[in-house]
Amino acid sequence: MFAVVRTGGKQYRVALGDKIVVEKLDGNAGDRVTLGDVLLAGDGGSLKSTDGLTVAAEIVAQAKADKVTVFKKRRRHNYRRKKGHRQQHTILKIVAIGDHKEQKKPAAKAQPAAPADAPAAPAKSKTRKVTEAGEVQVQEQPTPSPAPTDEAQANPPVETGVAPAKKPAAPKKAAAAAKPARAASTKNAAPAKGGAKKTPKAK
Numbered sequence: 459m460f461a462v463v464r465t466g467g468k469q470y471r472v473a474l475g476d477k478i479v480v481e482k483l484d485g486n487a488g489d490r491v492t493l494g495d496v497l498l499a500g501d502g503g504s505l506k507s508t509d510g511l512t513v514a515a516e517i518v519a520q521a522k523a524d525k526v527t528v529f530k531k532r533r534r535h536n537y538r539r540k541k542g543h544r545q546q547h548t549i550l551k552i553v554a555i556g557d558h559k560e561q562k563k564p565a566a567k568a569q570p571a572a573p574a575d576a577p578a579a580p581a582k583s584k585t586r587k588v589t590e591a592g593e594v595q596v597q598e599q600p601t602p603s604p605a606p607t608d609e610a611q612a613n614p615p616v617e618t619g620v621a622p623a624k625k626p627a628a629p630k631k632a633a634a635a636a637k638p639a640r641a642a643s644t645k646n647a648a649p650a651k652g653g654a655k656k657t658p659k660a661k
Contacts, residue, residue: 459506461498461513461556463493465481474559476552480548482546483548486517489516492513496508499511513554513555513556514552519548520546521547526545
């Protein structure tokens with residue numbers, strides 16, 4: 459069912475569950491208001507009488523419209539005035555038109571949470587196959603979990619009182635020990651500071 463109501467000097471076509479923005483009405487969010495100025499009402503393709511018909515609505519919120527700038531100017535008179543304005547609005551939700559009321563949907567039941575000890579569901583991998591006719595077939599295969607499922611595998615027993623075995627030391631390379639150390643080269647070495655000075659040859 460629908461109706462045409464008038465409020466704030468404007469007309470609105472409403473139906474059950476619709477939300478409309480009208481000029482400011484007194485009230486807070488959650489309050490019920492009644493719109494009694496019904497101009498037209500109908501159900502489907504047939505019209506109904508509007509005698510004593512009212513529309514019930516619920517205030518969703520009180521809001522403001524976008525800012526509008528009002529600028530006045532008179533040339534050659536040094537007259538300029540600038541003002542801003544935000545119109546106040548009320549958001550309504552239609553809950554009833556005459557005897558017709560909005561039916562509330564039942565709340566969805568919450569599914570019980572899985573217990574912490576329950577094993578996680580295995581992940582599934584999808585494989586695609588293309589048939590000779592060109593059709594694509596998708597098959598789901600469970601992916602094995604890398605985590606151990608058995609408690610004994612996850613927490614292996616630890617033996618106490620036994621010292622861990624030491625790793626054997628790596629044997630030294632015999633070849634490196636057999637080679638003699640190279641003597642330092644004195645070919646390009648600088649002469650010692652305290653060395654004897656060479657005497658010039660006699661002519």
